[in-house]
Amino acid sequence: MPAVSRVLPEDQDATVTQLRPGSPDIANLMLGEFLRQCREERGLKQADLAYVIRASVSKVSRLERGESPPRPRDVDDLVEYMKLSRQERRTVERLLDQARDSRWYQKFSDVTPTYLRRLIALEGSAREIRTYENQVIPGVLQTREYAVSLARAVRRNEREAERVGELRQERQKYLREARLHRNLRLTALIDEGVLRRPRGGARVMLEQLEFLLQQFDAKRTNIRIVPFDCVGDVAPPYAVAQLDFPSEGPADIVYVEHINGADYITRADMVDKYRNDLHQLMRVAADRAESKRLIRKAIGRLES
Numbered sequence: 001m002p003a004v005s006r007v008l009p010e011d012q013d014a015t016v017t018q019l020r021p022g023s024p025d026i027a028n029l030m031l032g033e034f035l036r037q038c039r040e041e042r043g044l045k046q047a048d049l050a051y052v053i054r055a056s057v058s059k060v061s062r063l064e065r066g067e068s069p070p071r072p073r074d075v076d077d078l079v080e081y082m083k084l085s086r087q088e089r090r091t092v093e094r095l096l097d098q099a100r101d102s103r104w105y106q107k108f109s110d111v112t113p114t115y116l117r118r119l120i121a122l123e124g125s126a127r128e129i130r131t132y133e134n135q136v137i138p139g140v141l142q143t144r145e146y147a148v149s150l151a152r153a154v155r156r157n158e159r160e161a162e163r164v165g166e167l168r169q170e171r172q173k174y175l176r177e178a179r180l181h182r183n184l185r186l187t188a189l190i191d192e193g194v195l196r197r198p199r200g201g202a203r204v205m206l207e208q209l210e211f212l213l214q215q216f217d218a219k220r221t222n223i224r225i226v227p228f229d230c231v232g233d234v235a236p237p238y239a240v241a242q243l244d245f246p247s248e249g250p251a252d253i254v255y256v257e258h259i260n261g262a263d264y265i266t267r268a269d270m271v272d273k274y275r276n277d278l279h280q281l282m283r284v285a286a287d288r289a290e291s292k293r294l295i296r297k298a299i300g301r302l303e304s
Helices: 026-041 046-052 057-065 072-082 086-099 104-111 114-123 144-152 158-181 202-217 228-234 268-284 288-303
Strands: 016-019 128-133 185-191 221-226 240-244 253-258 261-265
Touching: 026 046, 026 057, 026 072, 026 086, 046 057, 046 072, 072 086, 104 158, 114 158, 114 240, 114 253, 114 261, 128 268, 144 158, 144 202, 158 185, 185 268, 202 221, 202 288, 221 268, 221 288, 228 268, 240 268, 253 268, 261 268
Parallel strands: 128 185, 185 221
Antiparallel strands: 016 261, 128 240, 240 253, 253 261
């Protein structure tokens, strides 16, 4: 269930956040939305908060819309003024940390759009990641050369494509450490068709599939192939990732990526729907042994 349950009006669109290149940072948006919810639950107006932080109403409005970077001092003053609970304070602290985060992935900002960069940041705080891919191997399981081959299809600059490969390696290292030290669980559901698309050519695809086989033995990693004859009625026609967070973290989210942007979904009932969809996919997916057999079969086709 979501870490912080928020029941919103049916017509509330703020919990489906559409990000495009140049959009406000998702952490700013999530923090602003959470502060707005806390304010409205207490019957306060934006003018009340503006007085507390010695600012204009328009500044509070921009803060709640995620359009301006939050100042820690302002956030602390609002937390005290609204008398947030201990759990609400922990949520604000986590979101504020994410909003001002400058960790390892920032050095790849030149080759990573904002909407994807924030997903990578949020992955580091999750307790469980579930992902479904119907076109490519999930990014968290891609080899460097496979990632570079995908990047070359959309980038003319070879150096940029190589840096995308470096990002994939750093991301895997970070999540591997999280699985070892924070008990992060990763479930990857992969459409069988992905195994038959030799991205980057036979050599690159062979290396990728062999790496995928090795990951079956990785700690707290669950890889399942969704066979062709199972996807029709239950599989979404797009890739989706769902992140669950600890109780002191932000609300659980669903990430749905498009060709030039992404949706971040945080409303509890919508997150639960996607969670149930992924559980249903898991039920029809091949078991561990059959999934490995399907990957080996794909390897055999490339080697023949």
